Amino acid sequence: MGKLYIKFAVLLTVVIAALLVIFVISNNKPVTGKEIVKENDKEIGIDLTGQPLFGLADAPITIVEFGDFKCPTCKYWGETIYPKLVEDFISTGNVKFSYINVLFHGPESLASAMAAESVYQHSPDVYWSFHKALYDAQPKDEGQWITIDKLLELAKEFPSIDQEQLKQDIEQEVTKDKVRIDEDLVSKHNITVTPTIIINDIIMVDPFDYEAIKEVIDQKQEDKINE
Numbered sequence: 001m002g003k004l005y006i007k008f009a010v011l012l013t014v015v016i017a018a019l020l021v022i023f024v025i026s027n028n029k030p031v032t033g034k035e036i037v038k039e040n041d042k043e044i045g046i047d048l049t050g051q052p053l054f055g056l057a058d059a060p061i062t063i064v065e066f067g068d069f070k071c072p073t074c075k076y077w078g079e080t081i082y083p084k085l086v087e088d089f090i091s092t093g094n095v096k097f098s099y100i101n102v103l104f105h106g107p108e109s110l111a112s113a114m115a116a117e118s119v120y121q122h123s124p125d126v127y128w129s130f131h132k133a134l135y136d137a138q139p140k141d142e143g144q145w146i147t148i149d150k151l152l153e154l155a156k157e158f159p160s161i162d163q164e165q166l167k168q169d170i171e172q173e174v175t176k177d178k179v180r181i182d183e184d185l186v187s188k189h190n191i192t193v194t195p196t197i198i199i200n201d202i203i204m205v206d207p208f209d210y211e212a213i214k215e216v217i218d219q220k221q222e223d224k225i226n227e
């Protein structure tokens with residue numbers, strides 16, 4: 001009888017725990033800056049060697065986006081939050097921005113990432129414009145749209161991009177090793193969603209909560225002043 005009672009108590013605990021999890025998931029409200037995940041106490045340590053940077057190289061705060069040119073939410077983030085960051089923090093020299101490719105959408109993610117890496121290698125002056133052109137070209141429906149022809153067509157807008165070089169880099173996967181570096185960062189930092197936005201050592205739970213982003217940047221600026 002005693003054993004049965006213990007079994008029942010264990011079962012009840014499991015059921016209550018499961019109900020709690022369901023309750024928490026169903027109450028997943030937008031988070032504020034106070035609910036952000038803190039990876040560790042220091043810099044998150046993302047190795048940005050060879051990665052594109054936008055803004056002043058000596059800007060004290062670094063924001064990294066893990067994104068995918070095939071990801072509609074990344075496009076939306078780039079159109080809504082990113083311009084605010086540029087205006088409020090990047091243009092003032094307080095924040096620099098970097099972008100790491102994520103390949104969650106298969107071959108099209110890979111092709112666009114290889115194209116972007118090629119442009120960054122050979123025509124770094126137009127990298128961010130090409131990056132924006134890729135997101136601008138993303139259609140509303142989520143069907144296939146990234147082909148080598150489409151990538152070359154987008155690149156035609158930029159006279160400094162060598163079309164032949166770009167074609168070769170994508171077709172022969174010349175820049176795949178650069179994309180692999182990004183993939184390794186995705187694994188190393190346990191990136192599971194796009195866009196993932198990281199401000200120094202802080203991973204934003206909701207990358208669309210601009211107030212929370214500002215709060216973190218302000219806090220980081222204060223920390224730098226007090227260092």
Ligand code: CA
Nearest residue numbers: 051100101182
């Ligand atoms: Ca990269």
